[in-house]
Amino acid sequence: MSIVTIERKVLEKNDALAATNRHVFARNGLLVLNLVSSPGAGKTTLIEATIAHLKDRVRIAVVEGDVQTDLDAQRVARYGVPVVQIVTNGGCHLDAGLVAEAVDQLDLDVVDLLVIENVGNLVCPANFDLGEAMKVVVLSTTEGVDKPLKYPAMFRRASVLIINKVDLLPYVDVDVQVIKQHARQINPALVVFETAATSRLGIPEWCDWLVSALSRGHA
C-alpha cells in the first residue's frame, strides 16, 4: 500500500514540473509533441521524415529519450536541427524533470516545433505528462490489430495515432481498419494518419496537419 502512496507522490511531483514546462512552452509559442510507441515502431524515422518535409517552413528541435545509447540523436542531428539526447540509464520513461533539463540546452526563441521522442514503451510513458501539447502514438502495422485494446491508457491519452509501416500490409495478416476501429473504441477523438515513414508515404498529410496545428496556435 505504501508503494501506491509513493507512486502518487512521484506522479504529483511530475505533474507540477510538467505544468512548469507547459508554461515555458506556451510563453515561447512552441508546439510540443510527446512521441510514444513500442520499440521499433518507427518514431525516429518519422521524425527524420517530418524534419525533411518541414525543414524550410518550420523550425524544429528534438529531444531524444533512450534507455541507452545516443544512436537516435546521431540520426536526427544529421538533418541539422538542434537535438538533445536524454539517456535514462535503465529508466522506462521520460519525466517532466528530465525534459526540463534537456530543454535548458535549447534556444527556444528559434524553435516552433519541439518533438520529444520518448523511450520505446507502450506502458509507463502513458502516466508521465511532460508538458506537451499532445501525445502522438506511433503503431507499426506489424504489431497486429489488438494493441489499442491491450495498452488502452496510452491510446486514451494520445491525441494522434500514426499507423506506420503501411507498406508492409501486403505481407502481414493485419487489417488497418480493425486497428482504427479498436483505437477509436478506446478513444473516439483520435486523429489518425497512415504512413510508411521510410518511403515518405503519408508524410505530407501528417506534416500539413502539423502546420495547421501550429497556425492555430495549438501549443
Added chain:
Amino acid sequence: MSIVTIERKVLEKNDALAATNRHVFARNGLLVLNLVSSPGAGKTTLIEATIAHLKDRVRIAVVEGDVQTDLDAQRVARYGVPVVQIVTNGGCHLDAGLVAEAVDQLDLDVVDLLVIENVGNLVCPANFDLGEAMKVVVLSTTEGVDKPLKYPAMFRRASVLIINKVDLLPYVDVDVQVIKQHARQINPALVVFETAATSRLGIPEWCDWLVSALSRGHA
C-alpha cells in the same frame, strides 16, 4: 533518493518470492520460460506454434500477462492447454507474486513446460525475476537492428534470443546478422533462433532445443 530505496525494497521482496517460485518449479520438475519482448513482436504466436509442435510430446501450461484484456489467454486456450491470464491493470511487468498466484491455479503435476508470457515491454520486465529457468527475448525483424544496444538489460539477462518475422526480411532494411552481432556484443552467451512463427519457419529447431533442455533437466 527515497525512491531508490523503495525500488530496492520492491526488488528484494520480488527476489524472495521468485526464489520460492523457483523452489516450487524445481520440486515439480518444471522447465519455466519467461517470454519477453516489445508489444507485437509475436510472443503469443510463438507460444501457439510451440504448443502445436510439441503438444503430443510435452505437457505445456501457459501464464499470460497483459496490461488489459484476456485476448491472449483466449488464443492459447484454443489449443487445449491449461492457461491462466494475469491482467496487471496498468502494471508494466509481471512480478513473482503475481506469478505465484497464477501458478496456484494450475495442477503442476501434469505440466512439464510452463511458459510465462510477460507484458509487452523491453524495459521493466528485465528487473523482475519470476523464478524462471530462463528469459527468452523475442525480437521482430521489423523493429530494426539497434534494439539490443538500446535495451541492453533485457538482452543481457536473457538466455535465448528468438529473431521472429524473418519472413518480412525481404521488405525491411534490416540485416539479421547485424541484429545477432549487436545482441552478442551485449551477451555473448545468447542462444539465437530465427523464426517466422505465423508460417512455423524455425519452430522445429526451437522446439528441438526446448526438448533437449527438458531432457537435460534444465529446470
